Amino acid sequence: MKGILLALAFVCGLMCVKAQAQLNLIPAPVEYSARSGCISSKEMAGLHEKVRISQKTLLRLLKGRKLEDWQLKSAYQLELGKKGVKIVAADEEGVFYARQTLRMMASLNSSVTCCTILDWPRLRYRGVMLDESRHFQGKDFVMKQLEMMALLKMNRFHFHLVDNPGWRVQIDSYPKLTRLTAWRPQAYFWDWEKNEIGGPFVEEGTPGAYGGYYTKQDIADILSFANERHIEVIPEIEMPGHNYETRAAYPELACSLPGGGKDPWELCPGKERTFEFLEKVLLEVFDMFHSQYIHIGGDEARKNNWKVCPDCQARMKAEGLKSVEELQSYMIRRMERFAHEHGKRIIGWDEILQGGLAPDATVMSWHGIEAGLQAVKEGHDVIFTPTHYYYLDYHQDPAQFRAVGRHVPLEKVYSFEPLSESISEADAHHVLGVQGNLWTEHVQDAWHAEMMLYPRVFAIAETGWSQAEKKNWPDFERRASALSQVARKWGYTVYPPDSTRPREGCD
Ligand code: ACM
Ligand code: ZN
Numbered sequence: 001m002k003g004i005l006l007a008l009a010f011v012c013g014l015m016c017v018k019a020q021a022q023l024n025l026i027p028a029p030v031e032y033s034a035r036s037g038c039i040s041s042k043e044m045a046g047l048h049e050k051v052r053i054s055q056k057t058l059l060r061l062l063k064g065r066k067l068e069d070w071q072l073k074s075a076y077q078l079e080l081g082k083k084g085v086k087i088v089a090a091d092e093e094g095v096f097y098a099r100q101t102l103r104m105m106a107s108l109n110s111s112v113t114c115c116t117i118l119d120w121p122r123l124r125y126r127g128v129m130l131d132e133s134r135h136f137q138g139k140d141f142v143m144k145q146l147e148m149m150a151l152l153k154m155n156r157f158h159f160h161l162v163d164n165p166g167w168r169v170q171i172d173s174y175p176k177l178t179r180l181t182a183w184r185p186q187a188y189f190w191d192w193e194k195n196e197i198g199g200p201f202v203e204e205g206t207p208g209a210y211g212g213y214y215t216k217q218d219i220a221d222i223l224s225f226a227n228e229r230h231i232e233v234i235p236e237i238e239m240p241g242h243n244y245e246t247r248a249a250y251p252e253l254a255c256s257l258p259g260g261g262k263d264p265w266e267l268c269p270g271k272e273r274t275f276e277f278l279e280k281v282l283l284e285v286f287d288m289f290h291s292q293y294i295h296i297g298g299d300e301a302r303k304n305n306w307k308v309c310p311d312c313q314a315r316m317k318a319e320g321l322k323s324v325e326e327l328q329s330y331m332i333r334r335m336e337r338f339a340h341e342h343g344k345r346i347i348g349w350d351e352i353l354q355g356g357l358a359p360d361a362t363v364m365s366w367h368g369i370e371a372g373l374q375a376v377k378e379g380h381d382v383i384f385t386p387t388h389y390y391y392l393d394y395h396q397d398p399a400q401f402r403a404v405g406r407h408v409p410l411e412k413v414y415s416f417e418p419l420s421e422s423i424s425e426a427d428a429h430h431v432l433g434v435q436g437n438l439w440t441e442h443v444q445d446a447w448h449a450e451m452m453l454y455p456r457v458f459a460i461a462e463t464g465w466s467q468a469e470k471k472n473w474p475d476f477e478r479r480a481s482a483l484s485q486v487a488r489k490w491g492y493t494v495y496p497p498d499s500t501r502p503r504e505g506c507d
Contacts, residue, residue: 270311
């Protein structure tokens with residue numbers, strides 16, 4: 001009998017060692033130590049949980065390691081034993097992340113080794129951006145992605161709600177935005193836009209029209225779902241470029257030129273009416289969203305109209321502005337003052353550096369990292385989302401259908417280091433974090449959008465959360481493959497997609 005028990009203990013020990021060798025967590029935790037024994041994932045579901053929220057206890061467990069306040073808020077220690085799990089955290093947020101760790105362990109392994117994990121994030125902003133203007137997915141899709149983000153301990157969802165091909169959020173003071181420009185005859189973006197000129201919109205209710213928008217109730221539902229998962233939703237209201245749809249609904253917001261000027265996208269910063277529009281829209285957006293930040297866009301304004309528009313020229317003269325870049329900067333600074341008056345801070349794409357950066361603006365560095373480095377030098381906060389690493393509309397495989405021509409495979413995404421050597425230790429706090437951007441010119445269907453997101457978002461999550469020295473490509477590749485399999489079982493489309501998936505819509 002004793003022999004049988006010993007043999008059983010040996011077999012169980014081997015299983016545990018195997019489970020330990022396959023700790024599949026993404027993002028990798030700061031400290032992991034295996035303890036004796038293991039527990040089946042089924043048992044984990046009913047395990048007794050003891051939670052202690054106490055900063056003092058957590059600090060004792062950290063043994064003198066100095067964390068920033070925002071790190072302490074997310075930090076946790078969990079002890080998984082055969083009889084139960086103990087969680088210590090300084091805040092509910094840490095408890096939430098401990099539970100995500102347990103959820104991931106139970107999902108990835110049939111047998112989980114008893115262990116102690118001590119963990120906290122490296123960067124405070126770990127984000128995903130979704131472009132809902134070019135193609136519209138809607139509330140259920142967004143919530144499904146928020147669920148995956150939470151599992152990955154990501155905490156910012158940048159909601160790109162308005163752009164040339166469609167306005168996607170209810171604004172009561174300007175109802176034509178959604179009635180006239182949230183719908184179009186063609187579903188696929190490239191069938192609608194030809195040679196950089198947008199196509200027609202059609203009125204809400206037109207039979208066969210493609211489009212949609214979020215009502216205020218939809219936004220409230222999404223926010224409540226996100227809040228429960230400790231994710232801040234940051235809305236983006238684009239200005240002054242990328243406003244083809246706004247001008248279709250309210251042509252008086254374009255420059256005082258025939259047809260609103262040659263450039264089809266820009267608002268006129270010469271007119272007071274434009275500021276009245278933006279302020280009224282933002283007031284409603286501030287009421288809907290509780291985020292600390294509002295993203296004001298700022299990218300790719302061509303500014304040619306402004307050089308010849310009498311209103312823009314008059315504004316430049318009155319304000320002593322020497323260039324159209326300074327005119328853009330005037331507009332962004334003015335919108336920043338308005339945001340401050342309402343307790344908000346602004347984020348803008350890196351073009352907001354042109355003509356002088358607004359005093360408190362956070363820069364989203366997308367052309368590369370140089371703009372971000374310049375902003376850090378000027379004492380501004382930065383979020384890195386460089387095209388060559390984090391643009392998720394770029395393809396993962398040269399044969400992939402409907403994607404932008406650059407190759408951004410998983411390993412490339414994983415290789416990005418946000419705290420480059422040229423950022424001094426004293427300036428490192430200005431690097432808020434990282435974000436993957438899914439632009440959807442080419443991405444019409446929900447399954448396609450997910451295939452572009454995953455598994456690359458797993459890599460961004462690990463870069464945002466895990467300590468740099470914990471990153472290890474071969475090990476991550478193995479873990480990403482394990483998580484991809486589980487995500488597919490949960491109904492996510494993960495690249496490479498299941499070969500049985502219909503390939504309709506492929507180029
Ligand atoms: C951008 O890709 N235009 C921010
Ligand atoms: Zn103008």
